[in-house]
Amino acid sequence: MHKRTRFYLRVLLMTAVSLLLAACAVPIQPAAQTAPPSAGQTSAQTAEPIYIGVSGPLTGPNARYGEQWKKGFDLALEEINGAGGVNGRPLEYIFEDSQSDPKQSVVVAQKFVADPRIIVELGDFASPASMAASPIYQRGGLVQFGFTNSHPDFTNAGGEYTWSNSVTQAQASPALADYAVTDLGLDKLAVFYLNTDWGKSSYDLFAQRVEELGAEIVASEAYLPEEKDFRSALTRAREAAPNGLVLISYQADGALIAQQVAQAGLDVPIVGASSLQSPDFLNLGGEAVEGVYIRGQFLPTDPRPHVKPVVDRYIAKYNETPDFFAIHAYDTMKLIAQAIELGGATREGVLAGLKQVKDVPSVIYETANFDPETRRVVDPQFVNLQVVDGEFVLWDGVKPNTQ
Numbered sequence: 154m155h156k157r158t159r160f161y162l163r164v165l166l167m168t169a170v171s172l173l174l175a176a177c178a179v180p181i182q183p184a185a186q187t188a189p190p191s192a193g194q195t196s197a198q199t200a201e202p203i204y205i206g207v208s209g210p211l212t213g214p215n216a217r218y219g220e221q222w223k224k225g226f227d228l229a230l231e232e233i234n235g236a237g238g239v240n241g242r243p244l245e246y247i248f249e250d251s252q253s254d255p256k257q258s259v260v261v262a263q264k265f266v267a268d269p270r271i272i273v274e275l276g277d278f279a280s281p282a283s284m285a286a287s288p289i290y291q292r293g294g295l296v297q298f299g300f301t302n303s304h305p306d307f308t309n310a311g312g313e314y315t316w317s318n319s320v321t322q323a324q325a326s327p328a329l330a331d332y333a334v335t336d337l338g339l340d341k342l343a344v345f346y347l348n349t350d351w352g353k354s355s356y357d358l359f360a361q362r363v364e365e366l367g368a369e370i371v372a373s374e375a376y377l378p379e380e381k382d383f384r385s386a387l388t389r390a391r392e393a394a395p396n397g398l399v400l401i402s403y404q405a406d407g408a409l410i411a412q413q414v415a416q417a418g419l420d421v422p423i424v425g426a427s428s429l430q431s432p433d434f435l436n437l438g439g440e441a442v443e444g445v446y447i448r449g450q451f452l453p454t455d456p457r458p459h460v461k462p463v464v465d466r467y468i469a470k471y472n473e474t475p476d477f478f479a480i481h482a483y484d485t486m487k488l489i490a491q492a493i494e495l496g497g498a499t500r501e502g503v504l505a506g507l508k509q510v511k512d513v514p515s516v517i518y519e520t521a522n523f524d525p526e527t528r529r530v531v532d533p534q535f536v537n538l539q540v541v542d543g544e545f546v547l548w549d550g551v552k553p554n555t556q
Contacts, residue, residue, distance in 0.1 A: 200238065200241055200242045200243065201242060202242060202243050202244070202245040203238075203239060203242050203243070203244050203245070203272065203493060203498045204245055204246070204247055204268075204270040204271050204272065205244065205245070205246040205247070205271070205272070205273055205274070205275060205486075205489065206246070206247050206249065206261075206265040206268070206271040206273070206274040206275070207222070207226070207246050207247065207248040207249065207274070207275045207276050208249055208251045208258055208261040208262065208265070208274060208275070208276035208277045208282075208283075208286070209222055209248065209250070209251060209253065209275075209276040209277055209278050210250065210251060210252050210253040210277075210278050211248065211250040211252075212250055212252055213252035213253065213254070214378055214379070214405075215252070215253045215278055215279070215403075216252075217404070217405075217433055218253075218278050218301075218478050219248070219250070219278070221431075221475075221476060221478040221479040221482065222276075222478060222479070222482040223248065223482075224467070224470075224471055224475070224479045224482070225467075225475070225478070225479040225480060225481065225482030225483035225484075225485075225486070226246055226482050226483070226486050227470075228463075228466060228467055228470060228479075228483050229482075229483045229484075229486035229487050229490075230243075230244055230245070230246075230486060231470075232466075232487075233486070233487070233490050239490050239493050239494050239498065240493075240494060240498065242498065244486070244490060244493075246275070246486075247268075247271065249261040249264065249265070251276070251277050251278075251282060253277055253278040253279045253282045254282060255281050255282045255284075255285035255286075256285075257282075258276075258277045258282040258283065258285055258286040259285050259286050259289065261277075261286070262274070262286035262289040262290055262293075262297075263289055265290075265293075265295060266289055266290065266292075266293030266295050271295065272295075272493070272498055272499055272500050272502070272503055273295065273296045273298060273489060273492075273493075273500070273503040274290060274295055274296065274297050274298065275298050275299075275300060275485060275486075275489070276298075276299065276300075276301075277299065277302075278301055279301075279302075279349070279350075279351060280299070280302045280303060280304030280307050280350060280351055281304075281349070281350045281351075283297065283299040283302045283307060284302075284304065284306070284307060284310065284311070287307075287310065287311035287312070287315055288311075290311075290314055290315070291311060291312040291313075291314050291315065294314065294500050294501070295314060295500050296314050296315075296316060296500065296503045296504055296507065297311065297314060297315050297316070298316050298317065298318075298485065298489065299315070299316075299317045299319065300317060300318050300319055300481060300482070300485040301319050301478070301481065302317050302319055303319050303320060303321050303322045303325060303351065303355075304321070304322060304350065304351065304354060305321045305322055305323040305354070307321075308527055308528045308529055309527070313504070313528075314504065315528065316507055316523070316528045316529075317528065317529055317530070318481075318484070318485060318488060318515075318518075318521055318523075318529075318530040319481075319529075319530070320450070320530070320533040321529065322351070322354050322355045322358050323358055324533055325355070325426065325427060325448075325535075326354075326355045326356075326358035326359040326362065326401075326426075327358060327359070327361075327362035328448055328535045329359055329399070329401075329424070329426055329427075329448045330359050330362035330363045330366060330368075331362070331366070332424065332446065332448040332535075332537055333363075333368075333397055333399055333424045333446075334363060334366040334367075334368045335366060336537060336548075336552075337397065337422065337424065337446060337552055337553060338552045338553075338555070339368070339396050339397030339422065339424070339553075339555065340367070340368040340369060340396065341368070341369055341371050341393075341394065341395045341396045341397070342363065342368065342369070342370050342371065342395055342396075342397050342398070342399050343370075343371060343372040343373070343374070343390035343393060343395035343397070343398050343399070343419075343421075344356060344359070344360075344370055344372070344373045344374070344398075344399045344400075344401065345373075345374045345376060345383070345386070345390075345398070345399070345400050345401070345402065345410055346373070346374075346375055346376075346400075346401035346402070347375070347376065347377075347378060347401065347402060347403065347406070348375040348376055348377050348378075349378065352375070352401055352402075353375070355401045355426065356373070356375075356401055359399070359401065360373075371393040371394065371395050372389060372390040372393035372395060374386040374389070374390060376406070378403070378406065380406070381409060382413075383409065383410050383413050383417075384413055384416060384417055387410070387413055387414060387416075387417035387419055388417050390417075390419060391417055391418055391419040395419075395421055396421055396422075396555040397421050397422050397423075397424060397553075397555070398414065398419065398421050398422070398423045398424070399423075399424045399425070400423060400424070400425045400426065400429065401426050401428075402425065402426070402428065402429060403428055403429075404428070404429055404431045404433040404434040404437065405433070405437055407425055407428075407429045407434060407438075408429075408433075408434050408437035408438035408441070408442060409437070411423060411438050411441040411442045411445060412438060412439070412441040414441070415441065421555070422444070422446060422553040422555065423442075423444070423445045423446065424445070424446045424447075424448070425445055425446065425447050425448075426447075426448065427447065427448055427449045427450050427477065427535075429445070429447055430447050430449040430450075430451065430476060430477050430538065430545060431476035431477065431478065432473065432474055432476055433476070435540065435543055435544070435545075442540050443540055443541075443542075443543070444539065444540060444541070445539070445540045446537070446538070446539050446548065446553075447537075447538040447539070447540070447545065448535055448536075448537060448538075449477065449535065449536050449537075449538045449545070450477060450517055450533070450534065450535055450536065451476075451477045451480055451481075451516065451517050451536070452536055452538060452545060452546075452547065453474050453475060453476075453545070454544070454545075454546070457519075459514060459515070459516060459519050460516050463480065463483065463516050464480075464516075467479065467480070467483075477517070480516050480517060481517055483516065484515045484516055484517055484518075484521070487513070487514070487515075488510065488513045488515070488521060489503070491506070491510055491513055492506030492507045492509075492510055493506055494506070495509045495510065496508075496509065507523065507528075508525065510522075510523065517534075518530065518532075518533065518534060519534075
């Protein structure tokens with residue numbers, strides 16, 4: 154054999170031996186395994202999330218309501234996920250800003266229906282925005298849970314995938330009339346109401362009940378959400394000589410009207426819808442809203458055990474008193490979690506679960522149940538409130554002096 158050939162063979166042999174020895178020195182790696190949850194981490198936090206879609210206002214004139222929703226949702230999820238989630242999986246939500254605009258809510262609905270991760274939708278804030286999107290959710294087989302949608306036709310027109318735990322205007326508006334006329338003894342009313350679908354529907358139902366009670370609406374003023382100057386309308390109302398002023402308003406505009414009442418020389422009790430029951434109404438209105446009567450659904454200082462612990466946790470988390478919208482969002486997230494647990498984490502599972510839920514714990518209602526035909530919460534409760542020393546308190550039963 155040629156010397157050069159023998160040399161190359163020796164080099165190849167030495168290289169092979171070196172490689173074999175190096176391989177023997179490397180420890181054998183075990184097969185890949187899923188690491189167990191670390192200390193303090195639950196299995197739900199490592200599992201695939203269950204996604205909920207939220208359509209609502211984060212910008213625009215109703216942005217404050219979306220922000221309150223988020224606080225209520227987050228408090229509920231902190232409790233749900235901290236206890237292991239739903240069937241071992243964490244709940245999460247994807248919030249799309251619709252500005253509570255029907256055009257935008259339709260776009261959001263199309264996005265959610267096309268996203269297979271989304272198994273249920275919450276919202277929108279205003280009934281017109283939700284109702285514009287209802288056909289899309291119905292066709293997509295995705296439950297639309299409009300928890301602040303009070304329009305009487307919301308669930309009727311939407312179909313089997315349209316649900317709500319909100320009281321309807323057909324329930325809330327007559328209740329407001331009962332408070333103003335029967336409880337407070339006001340029989341000549343001036344009414345200011347938002348010139349929106351919600352405001353007009355609420356006013357019509359309110360006026361019908363006022364007539365049934367034998368009282369009279371002596372002045373009515375519809376106004377647009379962006380209006381700021383109510384002095385001329387209040388002057389017209391004053392000239393009609395009412396003994397009570399009723400506000401079917403949202404928080405900011407309601408507070409602004411209350412501030413301008415004194416400037417117009419209209420010295421009468423003010424009665425407001427539950428939409429005014431928020432710290433924002435108190436903060437924006439200041440001294441002008443002192444003494445205002447509210448037909449509400451929730452009192453933060455309620456000492457009952459289904460209310461106080463949740464309010465205490467909310468205050469500890471956010472350093473503020475919750476309003477109705479934050480607590481209603483909290484209730485809704487807890488209710489949806491129970492529906493998913495009962496029916497399963499699919500779109501059809503949510504629908505099946507909602508048909509099964511019964512006596513769901515609720516801060517607003519104590520327990521919530523649904524009418525299977527209307528897909529609405531049954532037997533809603535109301536509470537008579539008044540603003541005293543800058544806070545909402547239970548009305549003491551003393552009628553205002555209207556002389």
